[in-house]
Amino acid sequence: MVGPFAALDAQNRALQKEAFLSLWSAQGATVIFVTHDLAEAILLGDRVMLMSHRPGRVVADVPIDIPRPKPAEAQFENARFLEYRSQLTGLLRTK
Known part of the structure; x- marks a missing residue:
């Protein structure tokens, strides 16, 4: 995992x-x-913008329609969250 919080432990x-x-x-x-x-x-x-590997171009722009506040548990329990994750995973595999 790479990103702003990658060097931190889970908690x-x-x-x-x-x-x-x-x-x-x-x-x-x-x-x-x-x-x-x-x-x-x-x-x-x-919104989530997916980028291609090389050259780095935006290949998808997906608005995230989950109301705030989004509790961290949403990633395991919210059906809409899981749909977005599946959709984005599929887009990554095809791009």
Whole structure:
């Protein structure tokens, strides 16, 4: 896994994601977050843009329509979350 939270253990990674979401909600700023973790992208984002390997081009732009706040448990329990993960995984395999 590569991304802003990759060097953290699972517990600290979860805490940092929650802290990030809290700050982001309070600030209302636009954030571009780069990660290789699909679950993280769905959990933290309002849209996921997939890039090709080489050359690096956007090959898909998928709006994430899961209401906020998105609890971390959503990645295991929310049917819509699982649908997005399946859709994005499929897109990665075909691009």
